[in-house]
Amino acid sequence: MEEVKSNDSLILYIQNLFHDSADLVVHEVSWKNEISIVCFYNTMTDSADVNRQIEILRQRSIDDFPKWEGTAASSVGAFSESQLIENVTHGFVAVFFPSTNLLMTITIPTFEVRATAEPDNELVIRGSHEGFVESIDKNISLIRKHLSIPDLVVKDLRIGKETNTKVTYVYIESIADKEVIDIVKTRLENIDTPKVYSIGQIEDYLEDTVWSPFPQLLTTERPDRVVANILEGKVAVFMDQSPSALLGPVNFFSFYQTPDDFNGRVFVGSFFRILRLFSFLIAIFLPSFYIAVVGFHSEILPYELGVKVKTAIQFIPYRPIIEAMIVELFIEVIREATIRLPAPIGPTIGIVGGLVIGDAIVNAGLVSNLMVVIVAMTAISSFVVPSVEMNTTIRLIRFPFMLAATFFGFLGIAIGTLILFIHMMNRSSLNQPYLSPIVPFDPSRFKEVFFRTPYYKNNQQQKTFTFRAGKRKDGEGT
């Protein structure tokens, strides 16, 4: 910056830099023996706060404090245009001293932040009712509140040339796996896209395989869930302006565990954990089982049940798969519609869709009432999983199973199960086995999957696919 420029032209220059934005404030402020230019967005920073800060600083300079520029809210550095732009766009106040060519930054951003209400899609009965909000600082503070330890490390970086979005990853130094942190770091740094506006985009970059129906990172809006997971050695990734955190590396079974498990009694927690895993099986297999029975293996029905099934389906014009597809797709449509509908109408449409149309469709003879029962049970079972992503996944993968059952009956289901199993074994989350403790096979850890064990031990995710190479030694996780 050349000194010949007058302050007025300087102001004009800065205004040009920000394309004359209406919310930009650029004006002169005089100090003890010099004049500076203050620059900030008044939509991101409260002008009265700025005045107060400047007043404090001015007082310090009048009192001749050594290093008067440095306070808890301000710092000083050499001026550069890019630094100025960065400071202002982040909502900081930039104070430029043309005479000494220094740039003082005052960090007093104020954003509108929603209250930390409980997230709607992850309700718990007991336990904390806090949820993340759209501010990264607030979110980190929620975690810090839970964990008052110096080991909690927060690292940020900015990605996306055009959006310049702040992304933060959080982990506990002593517990987390170095290898995992490196992977997260490199993958985040390698994100090479101009625009980042949703955490889903980051998820795609962080996942090992995008071409899989299974989510490989756990998304949550609950601070307690994040805390529980980073205590197990996981890494949480936050993005500014997103209330969701991504947790990894996770295994398949973590999607079936909720923070509520540990709020309840041992038996209760274990019972519901097993129930959830059981409902996974129902959600995937029930419609295909029905199709296989009605289409191939009717001999497995006992006589009394057989007569009932036969009366139900005798006058249905369609093949079982078509019948199933009609109801399945119909349920999916109702579900999709109720999400979009405003809250007061949603339940009404749900009832109209579910009860009225469901009943009418049976009376019209398009599908049998048995099919409706089965699809309804399947739908309910699929909603048991405490994770939205996994829920959509299991609703999706039952369709291939229905097709397999149409072609080969039980054999199709058996083959499908094997392929699904192989697919899941091939998956990994941040290079850690997805189906641990089944792969690598470690029977001693099975109980943690199926039961809510009484002691909350911090178990690290299995490190590698090869047995033992990275198995946690006892006591290491403290």
Next chain:
Amino acid sequence: MKKIALVCIVCSFLLAGCWDERLYKELTIVPLIGYDGKPGEWMGYFTHTSIDSEDTVSYTTVEGSGISIEDARLNASRKTSESLDPSQILAVLLTEEAVRWDLVETFDVAYRMPRSRLSSKLAVVEGEMAPYMEKTEKMGLEPPNYYDKILATAAYHSIIPDVDIQQAARYILDDGVDLDLPYLKISEITGTPEVAGVALFSGKVFSGHVLDMRESTIVQVLKKKPGKFTVFSYEWENEGVKYPVTVELDRYKKQWEIQKDKIDVTYDVKLDITSFPADHLDEKKRRRELEQFLSKKLTQDFNKVMGKLQEAKSDPIGFGRVARAFHPELWNKGEWPETFSQLDIQVKVKAVITRTGIID
């Protein structure tokens, strides 16, 4: 392009269905079958369901004839709108004529084809088959359910063995034991089929001998495969007055002593008194008398039944199994039914009263 081709192929499957698909709505449930005839000339009666409208089920019987029972089924299938599916048969009835031939050969199709149901109940009927397939007023239920229920109830009361097609084959193929099948006849009073006892088999075929309900109950006890509820009733005489006494079998032990040419059989039975108007069971003497009386009566009856079994050359109790396993000299004498019929078998029953009910 490849993906589109793949999707097209998958969709075409949806329209066409698969090679081995057997849609349930295109099959007819056959819950009751009756067979009459002999090898080469089988006559089958198939009671099948037909669903007329949304929720009414009715039962009709079609007849078919052929050189085997499978042929008879196919013959009958042509007379119905859908194919007769043998996978949900509740009961199979056979005439006395039909069981004079090796059952395992007759039912070859049932054992050979994977779709057939092996746990269907088997029973032999007296006389012609046709009247058994008709619904009578007194039945209350449809014939298939009726036979299923009366056979189950009779087995529960130890009157008949609980035998299905698979077990029948096991008994027939086992040289050491003979089959006894439930025997049904049409009651003279009500005109409704009812359980009358068991038909005794000798070797692989029906011996022509039939036991009545009382005797067949004893056979089930002798086998040590009683149902849940086994009852005996006798008239007990005391000082010139006759009192009925009904006892229920509680637990019992059997002891077989097989020797070279005779078998001593002892049954230690524990009985519960369910009806005894003479009362005074709290007296030790009274109980002792009653026990002696029951022991005597039961021993008599058991021996009588044993005599009938020997006469029929039928060993449903399975002495042959033990003889084959542990007494080769006896087993190797000749054909077991012959050997069995000539053995000197003495049955001894020792009755002990354990419970007397809630009054003395």
Next chain:
Amino acid sequence: MKISLSRVQFFLLLFITQTGSSFFSFPSPFIAATGRDAWLIFIVAGTIHYLLLLLYEKNYNYFSIGPYIGWLYKGYWLFICVCYLAYVDYTLAVWGFPETPPSIVIAVLVSVSLYANLSRAETVINLSVILIPLILLFMIFLQFAWKEFVWTNIFPIGEATGKQWGIGLLKAQIAFIGMELYLFFRKYIDMTQKIKGFPLFVYQSVWLLFFLISIFISLFYYTLTGLKMIPEPLLYLLKSQEVTFVERLDLFFLYIWTIWTIITVTIISFVALYVHRLHAKENRKRDTIIWHLLLIVIPLFFLTKGSVEKLNDVIIYVHLTFAFIIPIIVITVNRRKVK
């Protein structure tokens, strides 16, 4: 590719391969050949199995093979896979899929193995985990027949003639098939875990118990004449069981057994391809696909009752060559070399 196994993984792998296809088909011909004393003969055969395992354990370090023997083994494994696939397809055709073209059924079965073998090695090694609950379920449901067992069926003891003993010991080899994998995988086990002694004995006992149970159940449930008519006695036993909630338990277990066989084929294919890669390092994907194409095509020639039976007879002698003779020769030669 480097693999490392834990003790449990190793024994599970071995167990699944050994029981794989043979579990259902084994009891009937074995008991038909030996009569009532089948269980006694099998216990003796089990002792031979144990001795062989001990021999393997002692000498596995000397078992290193060159490309020629490698090719022999690859041929052997191809043969085993073909036998298993032909048998499973024949059984499936009889029990449930008479109309479906065999090529399609086999292609569907083999596609699973292809997918697993194109994945990482750990997938194949751990694939058998899915069978643990299924096998337990299977054993539980077999006990439903408990009350119909006839204990006297195994008496009198000791009737078997010398000839029956001879044939019996030979037929018992069907239960041994797959044990040669011991030699191939043993060296990858984690060094800190003990195999010698007790763990090996536990494995041997589990294996012996498993087959003995199947023999005992067949003997108790069927008469000798009945058993001769039924090629898959355990499946037939499940078919005749009546449980309240569902008829035809056998159907479920038929498909469980199918999964079992597929996994066995997958594991054997994995070993074959692994041995192949020791010598031919390139074109991993191409070789895997060629191998599986062979698996689809060859079984199609052996789908009649006659050829399935013939394969089951021949397999014993082929197995003897590859589990006894060749390992012993290789080990002796290598021991000499070392000295």
